[in-house]
Amino acid sequence: MLGLVLITSACSNEQAVARVNGETISRDDLYNFMVKQNGEQALDVLITNSIINQEAKKQNISVSQADIDKELKKVKDSFGTEEAFNQALKQTGFSLQDLREDAAINIKVKKLLEPKVPITEEEMKKYFEENKAMFATEEQVKARHILVETKEKADEVKKKLAAGEDFAELAKKYSIDINNKDQGGDLGFFGKGQMVEPFDKVAFSLAPGKISDPVKTEFGYHIIKVEQKKPAKQANYEESKSEIKDMLFAKKMQPVYNTWMEEKRAEYKIENFLTKKQTDTKS
Missing domain, CATH: 3.10.50.40 (Chitinase A; domain 3)
Structure with a gap:
């Protein structure tokens, strides 16, 4: 029975994904090519996302469908129309589910780092006054x-x-x-x-x-x-507060995120079999 399983698995791994004049290009050929092209970078993204998900779970941070829908609405609105948004998805090869997963990760990062990135009312008012035209x-x-x-x-x-x-x-x-x-x-x-x-x-x-x-x-x-x-509308601080806070957070968050992620990578046991790297927790 074990032999049959191994044979079946081997056949599955060598399944053809294309043929050129009868010459087969297998799934293994495709996998190996994709790994050489950007495998390490793609794996690094998956490792990073795993750390974010685990940290969010530790801190009981959850992301609701309403949170995700709100983020996706911002993205859609930036394209002006639903049709333009769908066309952009088609051109980039991303699916709506891909965007939902990315949005969930971004929301978790924001919730994890918000305590480390304080934004005061004074900062927000100053930013508004210096960029009033942006909010009109x-x-x-x-x-x-x-x-x-x-x-x-x-x-x-x-x-x-x-x-x-x-x-x-x-x-x-x-x-x-x-x-x-x-x-x-x-x-x-x-x-x-x-x-x-x-x-x-x-x-x-x-x-x-x-x-x-x-x-x-x-x-x-x-x-x-x-x-x-x-109709034309004048800039209004109270109506723009949420947007201003998001802008200031995005501006201040990146260096904080970089330091935080370096610390978490040092804490976690990461086994990277693609490049044969391994790090152990320092606890």
Whole structure:
């Protein structure tokens, strides 16, 4: 029975992952290549994460789904739209689960180090006063567009929209703007002056839900649909406190984290069979 298990295991390890003109590339070939490329770096990340998880467990630090969702929302918001966020995930090869796991580790690190990184009210107020412009928001518009080469094509698309056809689907079909056509022409939020002048003028004059007539620019003819507007807003300290605290923490945390991690690596028994290194606890 043991012999059968060993034979099965050996066959599994040599399972083909590709063939080139009948020549097999096995899982072992792939594994060995990946280890040579970045195996030590990847293993170091896993060791670091293990230390963080164990330290969090020792200190009864837990991470809720709400904590993770909050962190992911910040990431998504930085891309402007859900479509842009999903496109970035696709391009990088990361999954949503990968991001959730990274967010959980980052939250644990923050909770572990917060007592070591004090941030005073005075520091926060000083940072706010020195960076007020950062916390003010200008008027913004969230819009989609369909860009075509000719006025005739723009008129054709406009008629389809007037007949009730879906804007996003028409953008995917007709728009020549390769940067956003697959996202239904979604441009996310933008402020005044970020788009060429004719486009900018029309976008900020339209009410949410309205669709423009064709707008000519140097790029062609645009049909614009405004979906949402955000009014300009002055900087407010009380509303920005949480964001300011996060910024100051991120700024001050890195050297504290480096020292803390060095200390923990010295405390833990780490057996690295990839590079045949081993450290023993100093307790």
